[in-house]
Amino acid sequence: MATDPPAKVSRHPVLDRLRRDRRARLAAPVLLLLVLAAAARPLISGRMKETDTSRLLAGPSTEHWMGTDELGRDVLSRVIAGAVVTVEVATLTVGASLVVGTVIGLIAGHRGGWLDAVIMRLSDGLLAFPLLVLALTVVAALGPGLHNALIAIAVVTTPRFARVVRGEVLSLRTREWVSAARIMGVSETVVMRRHLLPHLAGTLLVFAALQVSTAIMAEAALSFLGLSVQPPQPSWGAMVESGTDHLDASWSLSVFPGLAILLTVAAFNLLADALRDALDAHRPELAPAR
Template identity: 85%
Template sequence: MATTATLAPAPRRPVLDRLHRDRRAQLALPVLLMLVLAAAARPLVGDRMRATDTNHLLAAPGARHLLGTDELGRDVLARIVSGSLVTVEVATITVGAALVAGTVLGLLAGYRGGWLDAVIMRVSDGLLAFPLLVLALTVVAALGPGLRNALIAIAVVTTPRFARVVRGEVLSLRTREWVSAARIVGVPQSAIMRRHLLPHLAGTLLVFAALQVSTAIMAEAALSFLGLSVQPPQPSWGAMVAAGTDHLSASWSLSVFPGLAILLTVAAFNLLADALRDALDAHRPQLTPPR
């Protein structure tokens, strides 16, 4: 007698095992590992980053300088490696701060509701009404140029995004039976949010944070390009792209290689976010083979 394939829940495999098998993660993780290693190696290339080779100004990539030199004779590869630390700071500090602040605000707005929800969401809507880069430019213009102020600006404009996501998840979770049961037996609201709601948000927040890292990196690169983030002589990828635009006819490598570093890093975080989403989706249905 013929049988047909039926829908069955996906087996619960460990997240790390799923990531290990995902080609997107296999492509993204080596790039991110190189980023971390480059940031850790910044003290080793500090002298080479500042050294000038006046005999090889705007030199093309070669054996002496693998990625060429800039208009002052500084090694482009060493400056890219040094600038990776700025990217790591953006990925950790800005997104980490926005994640914590947005999660707290989203939990309070979604679970408590009432006037608190209205105030938090109206402020968030007001911030989200502006494009991210425009709002970041406004904050930096008010605080002044510099890496610290750029990090603050990006964290401020990213926080409402996390708050909206968390609030939406909490609104769907707070009506579940296990939350109602905890409330009936007298569990404090803070404990319900911390012990019962927050663990269920971890997967969503992890995926969303990976996506926001790529957005934050592009925002910082844009601010650096405009001269509002990292200030000379400290290198950053966005500032290197901007400096290279003045010498494109003499040396194409000045802008191409820092731009390529930005592209690869952003693509890696996007691929990792997609891989994490699928790895954490334990309830995705799949077809079982016919018997």
């Protein structure tokens, strides 16, 4: 009697599920355009600074696809250049928060006791303030500028990662393989690095994607208030603020950078949802060797 051949097991189940997920397919082109725009900044740096005094606050045209600003500069070139700031926020601030928050959360959750209590009370104190209010306080203390804004966003985002990691570690540290590692005399550092951290990868990946969108909105708000990127360097938030003074003369000056913020934030949120479902659906396959 003929038998059906065994079903082929995918070597990359998460990637296969992401490729089939409509949300990931919608997010991928937007994020690819973001990366390409940031990489293209050196190519359009000259055009970004050019001024056309005969076309101030002009609407979209064949020469200027997104119009011009109050100085006659091409809005499209400045939107492309502003993507660099967004990429820096997504990589530097969230990356730093991820690393520092993970270390703090691992130590607090695994060690417990008074150290856990002190770290969590400090985190609770920071989380008690709205993110933007705390970021404004840090920037006010450090001074306006992109680097200080990135530091401020990283500082206020780190406790979020620490709390998430700590909660996961509390549920993992009583598992059998962790207890077995302790009985065998494995050091605490190795236990955290080899037996706890691999199980946090999926959660951290999803949470980082969500925090990227939050960080982008925070930087845009700081730029809107003049506390982040300083002229003449372009930033989407600063461009939106500049356009609010000329809404009657040119709607495009605020609309296009605002759309860039909206699409980028939506893409990261969609990616986070797709990652969450893909990782949850294949949780057994993702379990690391113990």
